[in-house]
Amino acid sequence: MANKTLQSLRAEGFLPKDRGTRLLRFSDLLRISFREVVRKRRRYIGVMAAIALGTAGLITIVTMGRDLKANLNNDLDLLGGATIIAAHFDLQMGDRQEWFRTGTIDAIEKIPGVKEVTKSRFRSAATTTFQEKVYGFNLLGVDTNYWSLFSFTPRYGRLFNDADISEGRKVCVLGQDLAKMIFGSPEGAVGQMLNLDNNLYTVVGIIGGVRAADKTLMAFLPITTAQARVPNISELSSLYVRCNTWDDVAPVAAALEKTITTYQPSKGLRIQVGWEPLKQVQRVFWWVSLFIYASIGATLVLGGFGIWNIMMAAVTARTREIGLKKAMGAEDSDILWQFLFEALCVTFSSALLGVALGMVGVQYMCRSLGTQPPEGLFAICLLAGLIFAAVLGVGSGLYPSIRASRMQVVDAMRYE
Amino acid sequence: MNNGHSDRVIDIRHLSKTYASGSEQIKVLKDINLEVNRGEMLAIMGPSGSGKSTMLFILGIFQPPTSGSYTIAGVDVLNLNRDAQAVFRREKMGFVFQSCDLLENSTVYENLELPLIYTGVKRHEREHKIMEALQRVNLEHRVRQPSNRLSGGERQRVSIARALVNEPEFILADEPTGQLDKDNSERVMDYFVKITEEARVAMVIVTHDAATAERCTRKCLLSDGVLKPY
Numbered sequence A: 001m002a003n004k005t006l007q008s009l010r011a012e013g014f015l016p017k018d019r020g021t022r023l024l025r026f027s028d029l030l031r032i033s034f035r036e037v038v039r040k041r042r043r044y045i046g047v048m049a050a051i052a053l054g055t056a057g058l059i060t061i062v063t064m065g066r067d068l069k070a071n072l073n074n075d076l077d078l079l080g081g082a083t084i085i086a087a088h089f090d091l092q093m094g095d096r097q098e099w100f101r102t103g104t105i106d107a108i109e110k111i112p113g114v115k116e117v118t119k120s121r122f123r124s125a126a127t128t129t130f131q132e133k134v135y136g137f138n139l140l141g142v143d144t145n146y147w148s149l150f151s152f153t154p155r156y157g158r159l160f161n162d163a164d165i166s167e168g169r170k171v172c173v174l175g176q177d178l179a180k181m182i183f184g185s186p187e188g189a190v191g192q193m194l195n196l197d198n199n200l201y202t203v204v205g206i207i208g209g210v211r212a213a214d215k216t217l218m219a220f221l222p223i224t225t226a227q228a229r230v231p232n233i234s235e236l237s238s239l240y241v242r243c244n245t246w247d248d249v250a251p252v253a254a255a256l257e258k259t260i261t262t263y264q265p266s267k268g269l270r271i272q273v274g275w276e277p278l279k280q281v282q283r284v285f286w287w288v289s290l291f292i293y294a295s296i297g298a299t300l301v302l303g304g305f306g307i308w309n310i311m312m313a314a315v316t317a318r319t320r321e322i323g324l325k326k327a328m329g330a331e332d333s334d335i336l337w338q339f340l341f342e343a344l345c346v347t348f349s350s351a352l353l354g355v356a357l358g359m360v361g362v363q364y365m366c367r368s369l370g371t372q373p374p375e376g377l378f379a380i381c382l383l384a385g386l387i388f389a390a391v392l393g394v395g396s397g398l399y400p401s402i403r404a405s406r407m408q409v410v411d412a413m414r415y416e
Numbered sequence B: 001m002n003n004g005h006s007d008r009v010i011d012i013r014h015l016s017k018t019y020a021s022g023s024e025q026i027k028v029l030k031d032i033n034l035e036v037n038r039g040e041m042l043a044i045m046g047p048s049g050s051g052k053s054t055m056l057f058i059l060g061i062f063q064p065p066t067s068g069s070y071t072i073a074g075v076d077v078l079n080l081n082r083d084a085q086a087v088f089r090r091e092k093m094g095f096v097f098q099s100c101d102l103l104e105n106s107t108v109y110e111n112l113e114l115p116l117i118y119t120g121v122k123r124h125e126r127e128h129k130i131m132e133a134l135q136r137v138n139l140e141h142r143v144r145q146p147s148n149r150l151s152g153g154e155r156q157r158v159s160i161a162r163a164l165v166n167e168p169e170f171i172l173a174d175e176p177t178g179q180l181d182k183d184n185s186e187r188v189m190d191y192f193v194k195i196t197e198e199a200r201v202a203m204v205i206v207t208h209d210a211a212t213a214e215r216c217t218r219k220c221l222l223s224d225g226v227l228k229p230y
């Protein structure tokens, strides 16, 4: 009578039929594990605090890391202009200077990774007279998206809107120092009239923003107005392309040259990329990412080792209990689930605590930074916390649980 | 269960057990033959260290013998897989340990509930079964007591009640009355005799106590690894 299985014994009527109470047994095991963790809470309190704090830190780092990333993206980019590519046609000896055709610009806008394209016309050494004094400056005819591409903001008044461009209105924006020179003060300049080649332009605003420092002595007109009214204004020979991210810069720069040469004559084309700032920005960002991911890794590993350690110690310390349960008819899987549930109880409750703590931390930091916590933060944190807890619990609890379940009854009972 | 020898529960042939202790081989059981039928209560006596607990552990399928065969109701239990052995234990067998092990940090109720959980007894049926088992050992009033606040004798009685709660057909008890006073000891033995006669349970009891042994239907002596009628 070799190797009888459970099924055959049940079929013979030697053992009663399976009662189909698997679910009940599961819920009982879960209840017992939970009770066990609650009763032995002193043993778990250290590791629970570690995991909770780790999770809270993790959530804060991840959330704030995103904010940090966004801030870095803006700030570093504003300083270095790392994602902006400039394309110019140089003046050619004897030849006419080339300019960008509308078809070319349309094609450039369609290059993957391109966020915005803006064009400008330039005139050097323009002059104006105000109260019988003559002032010289450089003049730029610009599109509406010129401002957003370079992250310019109005310091006073406003910048050009779509109507200014499409209707070719006689308005202008001034650099801060130029406004001060002519009108005495930048804020006083808004609303004044600027005389330029016998045309009067209303000053609607003063340019501001991080990159405005090298534009303080310039005047801006809508590109359409400049084209129609300013003599000696240049052709459309300068183009600026802003890429979505730093990683897009190299491929866009390559595609840009190819696109321009396919669509039009490209004599004297010069493409400028700020490779050096780009490298620096990427380096800084690499360090930030490293820091973030190292923190995540450290939390996972530390919490995991804590639980693993406790569970391994528990398996040894509870050898008799395991033997007793097996003697009462616990299957290997019953013991496995009980220990795994205990590990999961610890990780889940500490992760939930950590999520709550992390939320408080993020709210507090957001309030002190004056930013808004990201949309759906709670759901994301909760999900991340639960996944984290499951991974941690299974990862660190599985091996000790398997070890416990494989124990022989008699070894466990003879153990002192 | 009705396969030829309807009353035969335990059938052991040429069973021996050798422990390896370092380089030494300790022969604890030598060529044991044993039969126990339904309605029979077998007392095993013998000096300390003679292998009585070893014998019970083998009977409970907690450890395999070194050689020999062991069938329960005609089923070769040594060749069952681990899960089948576990199911067999909880459906058919009750075991009282010599050390009266209870789950620590648990109440009497929780200790008795565990076998019912493994057997899959529905929650609302548990309380009744537990109280009934506790009544048999005169301990209903201790049902909510934590196990580590029980006296030695109370622990022993809880451990007996736990072995009975599933109404097993086959009970193995290692010195079940060792720590009990005369009254409680008699009460437990009364019940053992009752279920042996009425429910036709098969029982093997290891004991040092002559009075306990006297109430069994058959007595054996284990010494020098050999089991003899006594």
Ligand SMILES: Nc1ncnc2c1ncn2[C@@H]1O[C@H](COP(=O)(O)OP(=O)(O)OP(=O)(O)O)[C@@H](O)[C@H]1O
Binding pocket: A414, B019, B020, B021, B026, B028, B046, B047, B048, B049, B050, B051, B052, B053, B054, B055, B098
């Ligand atoms: N795992 C083991 N390895 C080696 N020797 C063992 C092992 N388990 C038990 N023994 C030895 O086997 C012998 C029998 O042990 P057992 O526990 O069966 O005795 P016992 O008859 O129950 O004694 P007592 O009446 O004191 O409870 C003892 O000498 C013991 O030291």
Ligand SMILES: [Mg+2]
Binding pocket: B052, B053, B054, B098, B174
């Ligand atoms: Mg013993």
